[in-house]
Amino acid sequence: MAGTRLTIRVPADFVLARDACSYGYFLLAPNHWEADTWTFSRLLELEGGPARVAIRQPEENGASARRVTLASRRRAARGRPLRVACDRTLNASERASVRGQIARMFRLDEDEGTLRAFHKLDPRWRRSGRGRLFRSPTLFEDVIKTVTSCNVQWPSTMHMNIRLCEVVGRGGAFPSAEKLARTRASTLRGRCRVGYRDKRIIELSRMFARGEIDEAWMTDTATPDDELFGFLQTLPGIGPYASANIMQLLGRHSRLPLDTESVRHGKSVLGFTGTDAQIMKRVHKHFEPFGEHAFRSYWFEVWEFYERKAGASETWRPKEVASAFTASNLK
DNA sequence: GGTAGACCTGGACGC
DNA sequence: GCGTCCAGGTCTACC
Numbered sequence A: 001m002a003g004t005r006l007t008i009r010v011p012a013d014f015v016l017a018r019d020a021c022s023y024g025y026f027l028l029a030p031n032h033w034e035a036d037t038w039t040f041s042r043l044l045e046l047e048g049g050p051a052r053v054a055i056r057q058p059e060e061n062g063a064s065a066r067r068v069t070l071a072s073r074r075r076a077a078r079g080r081p082l083r084v085a086c087d088r089t090l091n092a093s094e095r096a097s098v099r100g101q102i103a104r105m106f107r108l109d110e111d112e113g114t115l116r117a118f119h120k121l122d123p124r125w126r127r128s129g130r131g132r133l134f135r136s137p138t139l140f141e142d143v144i145k146t147v148t149s150c151n152v153q154w155p156s157t158m159h160m161n162i163r164l165c166e167v168v169g170r171g172g173a174f175p176s177a178e179k180l181a182r183t184r185a186s187t188l189r190g191r192c193r194v195g196y197r198d199k200r201i202i203e204l205s206r207m208f209a210r211g212e213i214d215e216a217w218m219t220d221t222a223t224p225d226d227e228l229f230g231f232l233q234t235l236p237g238i239g240p241y242a243s244a245n246i247m248q249l250l251g252r253h254s255r256l257p258l259d260t261e262s263v264r265h266g267k268s269v270l271g272f273t274g275t276d277a278q279i280m281k282r283v284h285k286h287f288e289p290f291g292e293h294a295f296r297s298y299w300f301e302v303w304e305f306y307e308r309k310a311g312a313s314e315t316w317r318p319k320e321v322a323s324a325f326t327a328s329n330l331k
Numbered sequence B: 001g002g003t004a005g006a007c008c009t010g011g012a013c014g015c
Numbered sequence C: 001g002c003g004t005c006c007a008g009g010t011c012t013a014c015c
Helices: A016-020 A070-077 A092-106 A112-121 A139-148 A154-168 A177-181 A185-190 A195-209 A215-219 A225-232 A240-249 A260-268 A276-310 A318-324
Strands: A005-008 A032-034 A039-044 A051-056 A082-086
Touching: A005 A092, A016 A070, A016 A092, A039 A092, A051 A092, A082 A092, A112 A276, A139 A154, A139 A195, A139 A240, A154 A177, A154 A185, A154 A318, A177 A195, A185 A195, A225 A240, A240 A276, A260 A276
Parallel strands: none
Antiparallel strands: A005 A082, A032 A039, A039 A051, A051 A082
């Protein structure tokens, strides 16, 4: 790529492959993880138009080919700066935006102290170092992706995001709130296959575009979890599950976004029995002791189950994962 | 406050 | 190839 190149410093424990491939959204368009080269790429929306960024974390001594185990590759990459290659030249403002969006996706603001506290509470993840959870470069994209994940199986979520980028996004980028707000419901339904979510997505986009969503209030640590949870549920298409999921995407991990997948987890991994409602309650209770890190404990258990089925997440390829992650295969 | 049914799509299945 | 059934979270109407 001939264009701007950036170097981004990361926390000492950060591993791109582990921390990017930590939540399902890394598999959703326009995100792309190249499993062979450990390169994360996507289009980012910038003031001068979309730009493609390819992000790598070169390993110590550049000796990736000689390192045969996942653990040794992770160790060699740990804490090393990210190298970002953009497909065009960026101005200073755009460079700052790219840095900010990358920091949001990989949660570079989460320091080692926070994760050390999590590992003290739940030592199962100390060895692997898991703790960060991938998210989108913007809150808006996280919210829309959450809506596309509701009441649908994973392959359809993947398809909806591909179509949103292809049909509505500029040049294949994830569509902006302004663009989605101006899109017809019939386009979203007919061409993006979002079904009944069409009007809800447009209304959410209008709220973001009009500045009615106060992101600063949401990210302010002084804002109580209960108030935020209540507010999120007033948004169109956002119920209890989606609210809890958006909260974890905002960095609040005390609530669990429980769905049918959680019931599956409760039954098959935790050995719970009873009705679905009873199992949901037991799953909530089970993770209560992990307090403000409850979601991390819950999620990495679920993630470990997926990895036992499909191999280490760094090696996943979207098409293969789409067919592997159907409800029938996860039972 | 709790519950039933509608909302859509894509995949699985039977014929 | 066609029709039917089912999974999935939110919303609305109703009790």
